[in-house]
Amino acid sequence: MSAEDRSIACAVTWRHDWAPHLFSFRTVRPDGIAFAPGQFVRIGLPGADGLVVWRAYSIASPATADHLEFYSIVVPDGPFTRPLSRCRVGDAIRVDPTVYGFLRTDRFDGGRHLWLLATGTGIAPFRSMLADPALRRRYEDIVLVHSVRRPAELAYRAEIEAMTGPLEGRARLHYVPTLTAAVDDEAPPSRGRITTLIGDGRLERSVGLDLSKEDSRLMVCGNPSMIREVRALLGERGMTPVRRETPGQYITENFW
Numbered sequence: 078m079s080a081e082d083r084s085i086a087c088a089v090t091w092r093h094d095w096a097p098h099l100f101s102f103r104t105v106r107p108d109g110i111a112f113a114p115g116q117f118v119r120i121g122l123p124g125a126d127g128l129v130v131w132r133a134y135s136i137a138s139p140a141t142a143d144h145l146e147f148y149s150i151v152v153p154d155g156p157f158t159r160p161l162s163r164c165r166v167g168d169a170i171r172v173d174p175t176v177y178g179f180l181r182t183d184r185f186d187g188g189r190h191l192w193l194l195a196t197g198t199g200i201a202p203f204r205s206m207l208a209d210p211a212l213r214r215r216y217e218d219i220v221l222v223h224s225v226r227r228p229a230e231l232a233y234r235a236e237i238e239a240m241t242g243p244l245e246g247r248a249r250l251h252y253v254p255t256l257t258a259a260v261d262d263e264a265p266p267s268r269g270r271i272t273t274l275i276g277d278g279r280l281e282r283s284v285g286l287d288l289s290k291e292d293s294r295l296m297v298c299g300n301p302s303m304i305r306e307v308r309a310l311l312g313e314r315g316m317t318p319v320r321r322e323t324p325g326q327y328i329t330e331n332f333w
């Protein structure tokens with residue numbers, strides 16, 4: 078059966094624009110859809126030729142929420158995001174209820190500190206994870222690093238800042254927003270790419286934790302170049318990716 082045959086038309090129930098090229102939206106949650114935080118579904122809309130265009134989207138809402146939330150880029154002339162950007166409350170989006178994805182913390186063995194490293198919309202699966210009670214019980218510390226160009230692109234910032242410190246459960250949340258474009262802005266976010274913050278030790282110093290093979294488990298999501306470079310940096314520290322047959326320290330997900 079194709080995605081089209083399986084798919085369900087789901088009404089958009091809410092939309093929030095963070096910046097002209099970034100927005101979040103919710104749809105009705107199809108009956109029976111179950112997912113683990115970090116997983117993704119495929120959503121579809123008619124493209125320029127009338128045929129449905131399908132794209133993978135990480136679910137940004139908690140696994141228990143009564144809706145599905147997504148956080149999207151708008152790519153100039155993007156075959157999917159151009160029609161998506163025109164969606165308003167009441168419009169319908171097709172959701173293929175088959176869930177996919179290996180960005181799941183149950184694939185890790187051990188570890189005390191969970192590091193979630195995202196560029197741009199790569200924060201979407203981590204927003205779902207932050208609401209997961211099992212994750213909060215399992216780790217002592219959760220570090221969320223969100224790298225964007227400008228402050229307006231720090232989606233979910235207020236919500237995440239309100240959660241920092243001890244979470245209900247056990248873990249303590251550290252939030253490290255970081256900007257990569259030169260901006261005149263009030264102080265808080267760090268400056269620099271994730272790889273720079275790891276390479277010069279600023280990331281570890283800012284949260285008071287070491288990135289180590291024994292204690293750290295990492296998830297890295299978003300821009301493929303960032304992911305490639307982070308893999309190399311983690312490799313220098315003796316860390317390896319989680320594979321079916323070998324317990325490693327990190328899991329990655331490229332968005333393109």
Ligand SMILES: Cc1cc2nc3c(=O)[nH]c(=O)nc-3n(C[C@H](O)[C@H](O)[C@H](O)COP(=O)(O)OP(=O)(O)OC[C@H]3O[C@@H](n4cnc5c(N)ncnc54)[C@H](O)[C@@H]3O)c2cc1C
Nearest residue numbers: 132133134135148149150152155156157158198201332333
């Ligand atoms: C597992 C998985 C999960 C994904 N989850 C999300 C998500 O939660 N939110 C989301 O916005 N996208 C997500 N994507 C990307 C998404 O599937 C589409 O690629 C994106 O919506 C653009 O679609 P498009 O047809 O407009 O452009 P495409 O033709 O798909 O892409 C054109 C170009 O745009 C750039 N691009 C694509 N996606 C992004 C992005 N997210 N951020 C920055 N640049 C991008 C790349 O350079 C790409 O080559 C995910 C992809 C994968 C594989």
